[in-house]
Amino acid sequence: MDEIDETERQREAAMEIIAKAGAARSCAFAAIHRAKAFDFGGAAEQLDEAERYATEAHKVHTELLVREAGGQQTDGGLLVAHAQDHFMMATLAQELAEEIVDVYRALGETKGGSQ
Template sequence: MAQEDNMQVVMGIIMEAGNAKAAAMQAITAAKAGDFDKADEFVKQANKDLVNAHNVQTDMLTKEAQGDHVKVDLYMVHAQDHLMTAITFIDLAKEIVELYKKVADKD
């Protein structure tokens, strides 16, 4: 994989993972304010962004499997770190939204 293509993959993963994490944070904020419909929409958006990040990653993995070696450098490690952090953050955001819903139901 050419260096320019590699950077495009890296930036794609970082951008989509960042969007996913931001949407998850907005979901928490909306749930905290009691707007659960909006929170659910933000969770859906976070999941869509996460799928986009996974698709970029899958394209990279497919190229690697086809013999087009992907250079693993600090940029790629950084991108993968963003993706894994976003996945974890979304999982926690879903739980936090559910907790806010339960608290609201008890009031």
């Protein structure tokens, strides 16, 4: 029974990571679209929201790692690997979005005034 419970907890955690990481990635791209329209306030809000989702995904990911490090038998599985992939892609999207927003901000300043 414990083995089944742990497997189900891993599945639930993986699905939560996928959902939160997906939301973080979506917010990161929304930030880029806002910056493209020179809406830097909106871009900052989207980046903040992306960070909140990423933090939530990171907490769940850390819980999985702590359980395994504590001796809990885990099978890893394709779903957990898929969740980690989503989390890594969301993190990359956030980092790139921050850089792109900065580029648009600099472009806006060179076009005549700080936006």
